[in-house]
Amino acid sequence: MNSTTNQRLAQLIWNIADDVLRDLYVRGKYRDVILPMTVLRRLDSVLAETKQNVLSTKKTLDAASIVNQDAALRQAAAQDFYNTSPFLLKDLRAASTQMQLRQNFEAYLDGFSPNVQEILENFEFRNQIPRLTKADALGTLIEKFLDPTLDLSPKSLDNHGMGSVFEELVRRFNEENNEEAGEHWTPRDVVKLMTRLMFEPIADSIPDGTYLLYDGAMGTGGMLTVADDTLNELTAGKKIDTHLYGQEINAETFAIAKADLILKGDGRAADNIKGGPEFSTLSNDAFAGKEFDFMLSNPPYGKSWKTDQERMGGAKSITDPRFIVEHDGDPEFSLVTRSSDGQMLFLANLIAKMKNDTVTGSRIAEIHNGSSLFTGDAGQGESNIRRYVMENDLVEAIVALPLNLFYNTGIATYIWVLSNRKQDRRKGKVQLIDATKWFTPLRKNLGSKNCELSAANIDAIMATFHAFDEADAEVSKIFDNADFGYYKVAVDRPLRLVDAEPGRVYKPAEIKALRATSERADAAPAVIKKLHKFGVVADPLRGLFEAEVDGKTRVVEYERDTELSDTEQIPLTEPEGEYASGIEAFLRREVLPYASDAWIDESKTKIGYEVSFTRHFYKPAPMRTLDEIRADIRALEAETDDLLSEIVG
CATH class of the missing domain: 3.40.50.150 (Vaccinia Virus protein VP39)
Incomplete structure (x- = not known):
């Protein structure tokens, strides 16, 4: 079956929508009827030869009170689906009234195997039957799909060809409704x-x-x-x-x-x-x-x-092993994204x-x-x-x-x-x-x-x-x-208040009160919040500073100034140089020359990854030459002179 034939069959089915549904449905809703009817017509054609075998097998199974009949009926149909109703689509034409046609058609649908029922239910095809019946269009629709020129039987169209026809219809409907495609x-x-x-x-x-x-x-x-x-x-x-x-x-x-x-x-x-x-x-x-x-x-x-998140117990309660994994020593490394x-x-x-x-x-x-x-x-x-x-x-x-x-x-x-x-x-x-x-x-x-x-x-x-x-x-x-990884590092600086006493260690409540009454200033004393024991080694980069307390040099920690707190994004590949880490090398080069009292809070350091196509493939627009710029300026000057002459003249 070649692609030209598939296109022709798809066009014939497409034409049925215009012939039967034009005044009954808006164009975007044709698919609600045409796609399930196409499925039914193909399945009906495939099942025609084994119909009587399925009916007799069904009768035997019922007589034996066998409940699980699916496997036996699939075998009887020689397919992975079947229909146990007494009808083929062509038999429905014998109905004398619209009501009888509807009843027979619904019985026909009810006879399909569970896997086909799942398709019909998700198409919500049964919801279309009252509308088609009321408009006296159901019989016409069935008649159109039974037209001999639209031969969807396996003798004329193999499974691959049928799949191609169906996919062509889906493609057309999707492109017709491009806002949803x-x-x-x-x-x-x-x-x-x-x-x-x-x-x-x-x-x-x-x-x-x-x-x-x-x-x-x-x-x-x-x-x-x-x-x-x-x-x-x-x-x-x-x-x-x-x-x-x-x-x-x-x-x-x-x-x-x-x-x-x-x-x-x-x-x-x-x-x-x-x-x-x-x-x-x-x-x-x-x-x-x-x-x-x-x-x-x-x-x-x-x-x-968000709905999925709530079903899973909320963002902080998710335990699904797909999204909470073990990585880098963390047994609960979270891959849960924002809702x-x-x-x-x-x-x-x-x-x-x-x-x-x-x-x-x-x-x-x-x-x-x-x-x-x-x-x-x-x-x-x-x-x-x-x-x-x-x-x-x-x-x-x-x-x-x-x-x-x-x-x-x-x-x-x-x-x-x-x-x-x-x-x-x-x-x-x-x-x-x-x-x-x-x-x-x-x-x-x-x-x-x-x-x-x-x-x-x-x-x-x-x-x-x-x-x-x-x-x-x-x-x-x-x-x-x-190359795509980086450290996100928290950088802090001391809180400096005009009324702070140099060398005094403040308690949390005292710091809070001092914040409320004193002004910040770069040259003011730093507020000390903690005094370390003798023997602790100073490390200013990590917030351990030397200060005079009670006339002695001690290692202290300063209260951080939240208004000056910042973060630095440092590449994982930052070279260490002569320092203990790339982080330290970066801070000594890029931060300390401008804020000598800055330190990092290592407990807040996190690793992140991002990929920037723009940065890696950015092509800057070439700069204009001085001659081009000069020519534009002279052109504007000439234009201005002409306008001025017209006004003065």
């Missing part, structure tokens, strides 16, 4: 790039065997099916068996994904698709404890996950499902917006996730994609590529690829989408990825993992 539909060109980044580096070394593919925010399931196709293409000639797993919270898109797999003959895979409003990946992991070989996702950006944006938690979910005991390990490709690179302060969840993946050497590359590549947003997007089996040359390294200039303009915009990644564009990105060098530093740069 980006929520559920990642452009195929982007998915193709993601799957190549995920599979190509190890395609030649993947051994024969069974591999599990997973998407924790699967939308309509396109990523999984493209990934499956890409893996099979790249491993042609090998004995590769794949199993697809996915989870999706949106009911309709979950129904589309499950239906797509069933229509492609992947009924077993459809059983591994979990979804609906009760199946949020963050708060209700349908595959807890399961590990996967390949994972990819396009999670929602900037979407609050305003949960996108990075989807990455943490994938990381928790990586295989560590296989030759190929696990590979991940996930799309994020720019905030994933830098939001979250040191010690916060977003930064901790970046720290966790960098310090565990999981990130191979981050690819910056062109703007306006998605249907409903023009924001910057990035593909994160992760692996726990990095090539030797990539170990300890991260490659940043600026692919923002590699795109092909569309002839007609699709919402915010005005460009695409052509095959040549994808090849160029892949060539840069495989080269893993800085031959073209404008598009590819290689960094050590630690």
Whole structure:
């Protein structure tokens, strides 16, 4: 079945919407009827030959009072689905009234197997029946789908072809409703790039065997099916068996994904698709404890996950091992992000499902917006996730994609590529690829989408990825993992008050009273809050100063001035030089020359990670020459003189 035939069949189905639903539904709601009817027509065609076998098996099972009938009925239908009603779609045409047609159609729907029922329920298709019946459109709709020119039977259309027809319909409806498309539909060109980044580096070394593919925010399931196709293409000639797993919270898109797999003959895979409003990946992991070989996702950006957070007991009570991990000696290292944006938690979910005991390990490709690179302060969840993946050497590359590549947003997007089996040359390294200039303009915009990644564009990105060098530093740069890390250091200075007595140690209550009555001044005495025992060694950089107390030199601590408190962001790679640490070297060079009484509170030092594409790939606009500036000034002077002459004249 070629693509031209698939397009023709999709167009015939598309035309049914205009013929039957034009005055009954707004255009954006056609999909509520057309997609489930397409599914029903295909399933009906597939089940026609074994219908009588299913009915007789059902009768036998009922007579024997057997409750668990699903497996036997699937076997009778020779499919992973079945229908136990006495009807095929063509039989419904015999109804003499609209009411009888509705009753028979509902009985027909009720006869489908539980997996198909799940699709119908999430499509909310039964809610459309009263409206179609009232408008006398149900019979016409069924008649249109039974038209001989729309042959969806397996004799004329194999499973792959049917899947292509269905995906074409989904694509058209998504593009028709472009304001919603980006929520559920990642452009195929982007998915193709993601799957190549995920599979190509190890395609030649993947051994024969069974591999599990997973998407924790699967939308309509396109990523999984493209990934499956890409893996099979790249491993042609090998004995590769794949199993697809996915989870999706949106009911309709979950129904589309499950239906797509069933229509492609992947009924077993459809059983591994979990979804609906009760199946949020963050708060209700349908595959807890399961590990996967390949994972990819396009999670929602900037979407609050507060509801999930509350279901999990609140931000401070979360114990899910996906988000509370052991790292750097901390058994409760938190990856929990702020409730305003949960996108990075989807990455943490994938990381928790990586295989560590296989030759190929696990590979991940996930799309994020720019905030994933830098939001979250040191010690916060977003930064901790970046720290966790960098310090565990999981990130191979981050690819910056062109703007306006998605249907409903023009924001910057990035593909994160992760692996726990990095090539030797990539170990300890991260490659940043600026692919923002590699795109092909569309002839007609699709919402915010005005460009695409052509095959040549994808090849160029892949060539840069495989080269893993800085031959073209404008598009590819290689960094050590630690280059993205920094210490956030708290820097304090003494509270200096005019009325403070030099050499006097103040109690907390006295300091509070003194603050209320005295003025601050740079030349005033520093307020001493603690006196150390003899033998304690002074260390001004860490707040241990020498001062005269009762005529003796003692080691003291000063009350900090909250108005002068500040923080410094110091690279992890800061060289130590002659000092004990890079932090000390930085402070002695950059802080103490300007504030000699400053010290650091080491208890507040935190490690953070961020990635700045702008800093690494920034190209400043060339400065204008003096001759150009001089020429502009002379032109303005001449223009001014002409205007002045006109006024005076």
